[in-house]
Structures are given as structure tokens and as C-alpha cells.
Amino acid sequence: MAVKEFQAESKRLLDMMVNSIYSQKEIFLRELISNASDAIDKMYYKSLTDDSISFDRDNFYIKITADQNNRLLKIEDTGIGMSEEELESNLGTIAKSGSLAFKKETEIKDGHDIIGQFGVGFYSAFMVADTVTVLTKSADSKEAFKWNSNGADGYTIEPADKKHTGTEVIIKLRENTEDENFDEFLDEHRIKTIIKKYSDFIRYPIKMDITVPKPKESTENEFEEIVEEQTVNSMVPIWRKNKSELKTEDYEAFYAEKHYGFDKPLKHLHLSVDGAVRYQAILFIPEQTPFDYYTKEFEKGLELYSNSVLIMEKSPDLLPDYFSFVKGMVDSEDLSLNISREMLQHDRQLQLIAKNIKNKIKNLLLSMVKDDRENYETFYRSFGRQLKFGVQMDFGAHKDDLKDLLLFYSSKEKKLVTLSEYISRMSENQNYIYYATGDSYDRIEKLPQTEMVLDKGYEILYLNEDIDEFAIKTLREYEGKEFKSVASGDLGFEEEEEKKSEKEEENNKELFEKMKDILGTRVKDVRASTRLKTHPVCLTAEGEVSIEMEKVLQSMPDNQNIQAEKVLEINTDHEIYNSLTNALASDEEKLKLYTNLLFNQACLIEGLPVEDPVAFTNDMCKVMV
Numbered sequence: 001m002a003v004k005e006f007q008a009e010s011k012r013l014l015d016m017m018v019n020s021i022y023s024q025k026e027i028f029l030r031e032l033i034s035n036a037s038d039a040i041d042k043m044y045y046k047s048l049t050d051d052s053i054s055f056d057r058d059n060f061y062i063k064i065t066a067d068q069n070n071r072l073l074k075i076e077d078t079g080i081g082m083s084e085e086e087l088e089s090n091l092g093t094i095a096k097s098g099s100l101a102f103k104k105e106t107e108i109k110d111g112h113d114i115i116g117q118f119g120v121g122f123y124s125a126f127m128v129a130d131t132v133t134v135l136t137k138s139a140d141s142k143e144a145f146k147w148n149s150n151g152a153d154g155y156t157i158e159p160a161d162k163k164h165t166g167t168e169v170i171i172k173l174r175e176n177t178e179d180e181n182f183d184e185f186l187d188e189h190r191i192k193t194i195i196k197k198y199s200d201f202i203r204y205p206i207k208m209d210i211t212v213p214k215p216k217e218s219t220e221n222e223f224e225e226i227v228e229e230q231t232v233n234s235m236v237p238i239w240r241k242n243k244s245e246l247k248t249e250d251y252e253a254f255y256a257e258k259h260y261g262f263d264k265p266l267k268h269l270h271l272s273v274d275g276a277v278r279y280q281a282i283l284f285i286p287e288q289t290p291f292d293y294y295t296k297e298f299e300k301g302l303e304l305y306s307n308s309v310l311i312m313e314k315s316p317d318l319l320p321d322y323f324s325f326v327k328g329m330v331d332s333e334d335l336s337l338n339i340s341r342e343m344l345q346h347d348r349q350l351q352l353i354a355k356n357i358k359n360k361i362k363n364l365l366l367s368m369v370k371d372d373r374e375n376y377e378t379f380y381r382s383f384g385r386q387l388k389f390g391v392q393m394d395f396g397a398h399k400d401d402l403k404d405l406l407l408f409y410s411s412k413e414k415k416l417v418t419l420s421e422y423i424s425r426m427s428e429n430q431n432y433i434y435y436a437t438g439d440s441y442d443r444i445e446k447l448p449q450t451e452m453v454l455d456k457g458y459e460i461l462y463l464n465e466d467i468d469e470f471a472i473k474t475l476r477e478y479e480g481k482e483f484k485s486v487a488s489g490d491l492g493f494e495e496e497e498e499k500k501s502e503k504e505e506e507n508n509k510e511l512f513e514k515m516k517d518i519l520g521t522r523v524k525d526v527r528a529s530t531r532l533k534t535h536p537v538c539l540t541a542e543g544e545v546s547i548e549m550e551k552v553l554q555s556m557p558d559n560q561n562i563q564a565e566k567v568l569e570i571n572t573d574h575e576i577y578n579s580l581t582n583a584l585a586s587d588e589e590k591l592k593l594y595t596n597l598l599f600n601q602a603c604l605i606e607g608l609p610v611e612d613p614v615a616f617t618n619d620m621c622k623v624m625v
């Protein structure tokens with residue numbers, strides 16, 4: 001049976017193109033400029049094998065002209081042009097890419113710069129055009145031709161006059177409608193913005209006639225508007241430049257120009273990777289937290305370029321959430337783009353790049369921890385919270401990547417330290433990494449629970465952010481040393497102390513049971529403390545939820561009233577203890593009063609609310625009178 005070829009329904013295909021492939025109309029300019037750049041590239045490649053062509057860079061450019069009166073926008077290039085046959089096959093058949101064929105024919109191994117591959121970009125002009133005219137003269141011919149189409153009714157090709165080799169694409173813009181404004185594509189400023197956004201790094205000059213004010217001759221403060229031809233694109237992307245040619249100021253200027261932030265970046269990373277996937281990237285570690293950083297509105301992502309043409313303004317898949325503060329861009333010629341060039345077809349290459357980038361960022365931050373602590377601390381003040389979120393995220397899946405990037409305030413050093421630095425100072429008989437939680441370093445320092453641990457000469461990490469303890473609990477240990485809160489039931493001290501407390505427990509059984517009865521569900525237990533020295537009382541917690549975590553969980557919108565299992569600890573060496581035993585022996589009401597007061601005091605020290613402030617103040621008065 002004969003196999004018949006499918007006939008492409010060009011008109012419908014064109015309609016689909018115009019209405020559904022692209023998300024933004026402005027993209028048409030990017031596509032036509034990319035075609036113009038490809039056409040000049042082809043001239044360059046031709047000159048390599050054809051002696052009759054000399055490639056003098058100055059003669060090769062792209063020019064954009066807007067004619068407001070006639071609603072015409074012209075994209076002109078001095079590239080290779082098209083013959084009559086090429087016009088027919090390249091612009092007469094949708095999805096036929098002369099550029100792809102050129103790349104294959106010429107077997108340009110390094111011809112990755114040629115952008116076209118799908119054979120559709122040109123037709124995006126019909127998103128904004130009533131008619132498109134292409135006036136072109138091939139480098140291989142003396143004749144010029146004109147291609148003309150209004151999209152719907154096909155196209156015509158006829159001989160034309162054109163002096164120089166190259167192509168002019170002339171768009172007759174559609175009339176404005178109620179919903180759509182096509183005039184914007186005649187506006188000098190708007191055109192310039194679109195070029196800067198997508199095509200800033202096209203390697204050939206993109207010229208425009210720009211109106212500029214100029215001081216009038218022989219006048220003061222009087223200006224006249226004159227039109228001058230300007231090159232509007234930067235041409236050479238900074239990431240393609242040699243690192244040795246660039247100074248920190250150049251990167252900072254790029255950061256500002258790209259509006260990555262209003263601050264100055266603390267560090268930058270310029271990557272040129274030539275491995276399983278080739279890419280170039282410039283990444284920045286910002287100094288300041290963007291105002292919306294810790295809100296839902298913040299969008300993470302890096303700019304993604306393919307062959308120096310912008311594909312996505314924020315590609316979120318290039319950065320893990322815990323490094324969402326990183327700004328910058330990636331350019332790769334190995335991306336498999338979808339037909340609109342606004343997305344990728346599949347993300348294998350992107351995943352490879354993302355993995356690579358993640359490791360590079362991690363190593364950069366680690367090197368800052370080690371060699372540039374001052375800047376790292378500045379960074380950490382802005383984004384440390386995000387790193388701690390990262391530890392906790394995905395059930396701790398990323399903790400190994402992040403644990404050495406964490407800093408906590410040290411009781412000993414009185415500054416931020418890493419976990420590794422803490423470990424290096426641990427004495428032989430210290431088995432745990434101790435930490436204490438509270439609203440501020442000052443308050444933590446005064447916590448009664450820290451007394452005994454400090455007295456033993458052990459260092460304590462002060463955790464003052466709500467996320468801290470959650471992150472620590474996710475880490476569970478560092479280099480085999482478990483974390484222990486100074487407020488946890490068991491401090492992990494030597495056995496003798498435990499024995500002491502057991503003995504005391506025995507002696508005080510009656511007192512503590514009575515006190516526990518008085519406090520009811522407010523505490524899980526009342527017991528003699530092994531951690532207090534000068535303070536009479538403190539609260540500790542048993543189980544997974546600490547008192548600090550209870551505070552955080554209680555403040556959340558979906559508060560499920562999760563409570564820590566609180567233990568009221570009494571310092572049996574404190575005078576208050578005698579008062580308690582006396583009260584137990586002689587005055588039950590007094591014991592009740594003292595117990596309630598001590599519990600409320602312990603709550604206040606912990607920063608917990610006193611359940612009934614009126615009852616509490618009344619109790620205080622009772623003691624006084």
C-alpha cells in the first residue's frame with residue numbers, strides 16, 4: 001500500500017502559531033532579531049571557506065526602525081539573505097528551518113551560536129502584523145526578491161530592488177483594538193526595552209535611531225531634539241568574557257544593571273563548565289534580604305539564556321529552595337527548548353546544571369565560612385534563617401549539605417560559631433552539644449537552666465530564632481555528638497549526679513507529689529533539680545516538644561494546642577526548699593500558695609504566659625502581708 005505524506009494545513013498551523021504558542025506578543029522581536037543574527041553568523045561561516053567574502057565586523061549589524069506614520073516596523077540585517085528558492089522553502093513552509101539545515105550541511109562543530117532550529121520563529125510576527133514583507137538579497141545572487149503575506153491568504157514572491165546583501169523584514173502593525181495595543185511596538189523606548197530584555201547579548205550591534213536632546217548651539221539651557229543612531233545592545237555578555245579581564249566592579253555593575261538587587265553583592269561566582277552539560281553562569285550572594293524574601297510573593301530563580309538569548313526571567317528549577325537567595329544567570333547551548341523558546345522540553349540538562357550549581361554555591365559559602373567570616377556573618381544575618389529552614393525541609397534530606405553552613409552564638413566565644421568549631425573545643429568528658437533557647441542572647445544567658453552546664457565549663461549554643469530548635473532536632477547530631485537542650489530532662493552528666501538526684505527524689509517524694517497534685521495538668525512532674533545552682537526553680541521539658549517549640553507552635557495560625565511535657569524542677573540547695581518542707585509539715589494552704597507562685601515564676605523566666613495574672617499578683621500580695 002502506498003504511503004501518503006501528510007499535507008500540512010499551513011493556514012491553520014499559522015493560526016495556531018499566532019494564537020497559542022507564545023505567552024507574550026513582544027517575543028516576535030526576539031525571534032526576528034535572532035533570525036537576523038543567524039543570517040550574519042552564516043555570512044561569517046561562509047567567509048571561512050569562501051575567499052570572495054571578507055567578514056569585516058563593522059559591516060555587519062542589525063537595524064530596527066519604527067515608522068509611526070505608516071505603522072511600520074523594520075528589522076534589517078546585513079546577513080546572508082535568501083534566494084528565491086530559499087524564500088520559498090524557508091518562509092513558505094512552516095516548521096522548515098533553513099538554519100538547522102545550514103548547521104547540518106556546514107557541519108559546524110562549534111556552530112552552536114546559530115539560534116534557529118524549529119522553523120517557526122519568523123511567523124510569530126503575525127501576532128502583531130497585518131502584513132509582513134521580506135525584502136532580501138542572497139550573498140550568492142545579484143537578484144533581490146520580495147516575499148509578502150498577510151498570513152491568512154498565503155504569500156507572494158516577486159523580484160525586487162535591493163542594493164545590499166541582506167534582509168529587511170517589514171511589519172505592518174495591526175490596528176489597535178479595545179483590548180490590545182499594537183502601537184507600543186512603534187515606541188522607541190518600548191522597543192529598546194524589549195531588545196535589552198531578550199537580545200542584549202546578540203553578538204552583532206543592534207542599531208536604532210534614537211531621539212536625544214542636545215544643547216542648542218550658542219544658547220544656554222536650550223535644547224533641541226536630534227536623532228542619532230545608537231547601538232542599543234551590550235553585545236558581549238559578561239559571562240563570555242575571560243574572568244581575568246573582569247574586576248569585582250564589573251560584576252557589581254552587572255548585578256545592578258540586571259536589577260538583581262539594590263545592594264552590593266557580597267560574593268560572585270563566574271562559572272564556565274564544559275562537562276556533561278556545557279554552561280556558563282554568574283551567580284551572586286546578595287548582602288541584604290529582599291523585602292519580600294520571607295513571604296509567599298518572593299519568586300526564586302535564575303535567568304536562563306540559550307545562546308545568549310533570554311529564555312526565562314526566573315527559572316526556579318535551577319536553585320534549591322534553601323539557596324533561593326542566590327541571584328544571577330545561566331547560559332547554556334545544550335538546552336532542549338520547546339518550540340516557543342519560553343520553556344524547556346525536558347529537564348535533564350537543567351537538572352544536571354542545577355545539581356552542579358547547588359554544589360558550587362555550597363562550596364562558595366563554605367569557603368566564606370572559612371576564609372571570609374565577616375562577610376559570611378553579614379550574609380548569615382540576612383539568609384541564615386533560610387538555611388535553617390533548609391535543614392528542616394523535606395524531612396532533613398538536605399541537612400548534610402547545610403550543617404557546616406550553620407552558625408550559632410556561643411556562650412564561650414560570645415560570637416557566632418560553627419558546629420565544627422564547637423566540637424573542636426569539647427572536652428573529653430563532654431558527650432553532648434549543649435544548647436539553650438530563648439528570645440535573645442541576654443535572656444538565654446540568664447536562664448537558670450544554663451547554670452550547671454556552664455559551671456562544668458561546657459560551651460552552650462544560644463538559639464534565639466523560632467526555627468533554630470526545629471533545625472537542631474532535625475540534625476539530631478553532628479559528627480556523632482548528639483544535641484542536648486539545657487532544659488531537657490536528662491543533661492547527660494556523670495552518674496554520681498544522677499544518683500544524687502535519685503536520692504533526693506526519694507527524700508522528697510511526699511513534697512513533690514503534693515506539689516504535682518496542686519499543679520495538676522500544668523506539669524508532668526515535679527522533681528529535684530540537678531542543673532540549678534543559685535536559682536530556686538526552673539521549668540524543663542520531657543519528650544520531643546521543648547518549651548521553646550511549644551511557644552512557636554502555639555503562635556502558628558493552625559495552632560493545634562501542642563504542649564511541652566513540663567517538669568518543675570526545685571533547687572534543693574536553695575532556701576526556698578526549706579520553706580516548702582516547712583509548709584508541707586504545717587500549712588497546706590501555704591504549700592499551695594508557694595507552689596503556684598514558683599510555677600508562675602518559672603513560666604515567666606521561660607517567657608511563657610502566666611495563665612491567670614490576677615491570681616498570680618494576689619498570691620504575691622498574700623506572701624507580703
Ligand SMILES: Nc1ncnc2c1ncn2[C@@H]1O[C@H](COP(=O)(O)OP(=O)(O)OP(=O)(O)O)[C@@H](O)[C@H]1O
Nearest residue numbers: 035039090097098099116117118119120121122167
Ligand atoms: N533575516 C533572515 N535572513 C536570512 N534568512 C532568514 C532570515 N529570517 C529567516 N530566515 C530563514 O528562514 C528560516 C525560518 O525562520 P524561522 O524563524 O521561522 O525559523 P528558525 O529561525 O530556523 O527556527 P526557530 O523557530 O527555532 O527560530 C530560517 O531557518 C532561515 O533559514
